[in-house]
Amino acid sequence: MSVVHILQADLELTGPAAIAAPETTAVGSVLRPDLPLSRDGWDHPYIPATSLAGSLRQQAPPERRRELFGDIAGEPAPSADGMVPDAGGAIASPVRLLGTRLTLPEADLMQRRRTAIDRHRAAAKATTLHHRELLPPGTELAFWIRLDTEATESPLVDEVISLLAAWRPRIGGGRTTGHGRAELITVRHRVIDLTTADGLRHWLTCGGPGLVDDHASVVYERAQRAGGAPDEPYLFGRPLEFRIADSLHVGSGTFGERTGRQTGVAQILRDHENTPLVPGSTWKGVLRARVEFILRSVGIGPVCASTQDDTAGSCGACVVCDSFGWAARTGATATGGELPTAAGARGRLVFADSPIRDGSIKVRNHVAIDRVFGGARDEALWAEETVEDGYLTLHLRHDKPVPDLMRAALVLALADLADGMIGVGGSTTRGHGTLTAQPASAEWLTTERTTALHTLRAHRAAAPVPAPTREEAGA
Structure with a gap:
């Protein structure tokens, strides 16, 4: 190969993102997060090129993934005479990702x-609180691709550039809760012809990075500085608007300074711009539970309770696990005492963070009561800090088709949220977390509720009647 093509692609994170490196945390350490960012040898945050290679491979058409990005475990390719070779099948990728570089804002x-909620007690579950680091929105990521060809113009290079232009980057974990979103800013192409003196020099x-110099040409540039990348489609074709009816507290796990005899003020969660928000993980947890x-209430199942204890857990087989995702049960909770063959699966639904607009932040004081004397202990x-009289938008999207049954159940869950039957955040049983739908969203929920009920009745009528138990048959 006498011609080297170097592509430099620049990305910008539009949401928090991280490649976690839990193996870097010492056992028993309380000074670092449970899920710290992956870091390089100089202790700088780092995103490995392997994460980008996997995302690009997924973007490519299935019939071209092997030829573009190689294969280590695929079926052996047929030879020219139509015979399948005896050994191998593994091929190297002609698309080589050379490295990455982060520029933090x-x-x-x-x-x-974050913490999990116990379905039986409706409170935080023990030993599930964990802490993670995230890169802030606005972080820029540059990476370099090398392609070797015989000519300065090559269909392979054009194909890779077209693949990058249509790419919708999603980096790291937490994609179904709004993490990892990024946009492609520019792609620059530098041709280095090794048969010429200038190219060899x-x-x-x-x-x-110096290989991509002023002689590189810009082959892609996004149309606008922000919001130019396509998003997954809305599940219901629209976002849903809500207003805080009383007050809302989604804690950050941190406390403000202590004054006098008062403990530190429990602070609310804020984004990188110091705006209060309801994270996508909260939306996902509340709606999944509902x-x-x-x-289960209407008799459609089996449906797991998504708790990981000795009696229930993510089954990985029901419609809820298919739509929301699931994590494998281990040990005694595994079915039949055997470990599952898969570690889990990503869901079809995507929940984004919801910044709270026009809300006023208040500090509410509380005191425990002495049960013997009846006075303050x-x-x-x-x-604790609370947000009052604010507005927020639920962006519920999907990256795969969602079953009609799940769509109907989500409409009813959202209607229950708008009716105040369930709340968001902490202390929902004592005046926090009640939301009301804005007029347009309330009207839509009222209209869709009838259709959703009809869908659930149809599925219930079509469901097979379970066989009676031995006790029921004897009765």
Whole structure:
């Protein structure tokens, strides 16, 4: 190969993202997050090229993935005479990702704390609180691709450039809760012809990012600076608008300074612009729990309870696990005492973070009551931040087709949310977390509720009647 093509692609994160490296946390450490960012040898945040290669391979048409990105475990390819070779089948990728470089904005790294909710107690589940680092939106990521050809113009190079132009990057974990979203900014192409003196001189005297110099041509540039990348389609064809009816507290797991005898103020979760928000993980957890309750209540199942204890857990087979995703049960909770063959699966639904607009932040003081004397307990004054009178938008999207049954159950769950039957965030049983739908969204929910009920009745009527148990038959 006498011609080297170097492509430099620049991405910008439009949401928080991370490639976690839990193996870097020392056992028993409480000073670093449970899921710290992957870092290079100089302790700088780092996104490995392997993550981008996997995303690009997924973007390519299935029939071209092997030829573009290689294969290590596929079926052996037929030879020219139509005979299948005896050994091999593995081929190297002609598309080589050389490396990545992150440029962080002025904002600090983001910190997120999350916990699971026990379905039986409706409270935080023990030993599930975890803390992770995230790259803030606005972080820029550059990476380089090398292609070797025999000519300065090649169909392979054109195909890779077209693949990049249509690419919708999603980096790292947490994609169904709004993490990892990115946009392609530019793609620059530098041709280095090693048969010429100038090309050979450039190849030998420059290295790394310096290979893409002022002689590179811009082959792709996004139309606008923000919001130009396509998003997954809305599940219901529209976002849903809500207003905080009382107050809302989604905690960040951090506390403000202590004053006097008062403990630190429990702070609300904020984004990189210091705006209060409801994270996508909260929407996902609240709606999943309600959908499970609705489907079990009307007798459509089996539907798991998505708790990981000795009696219930993510089954990986029901319609809820298929739509929301699932994680494998282990140990005694595995079916039949055997470990599952898969570690889990990503769901079809995508929940984005919801910044709260026009809300006022208040500090509410609380005190525990002494059960013997009936007065305030000494040293038990505490406080928390809440958001009141704000507005927020639920962006519920999907990247795969969602069954009609799940769509109907989600409509009913959202209607229950708008009616105040369930809440968002903490302390929903004492005046927090009640939302009301804005007029347009309330009208849509009222209209769709009838259709959703009809869908559930149809599925219930078509479901097979379970055989009676031995006790029922004897009765």
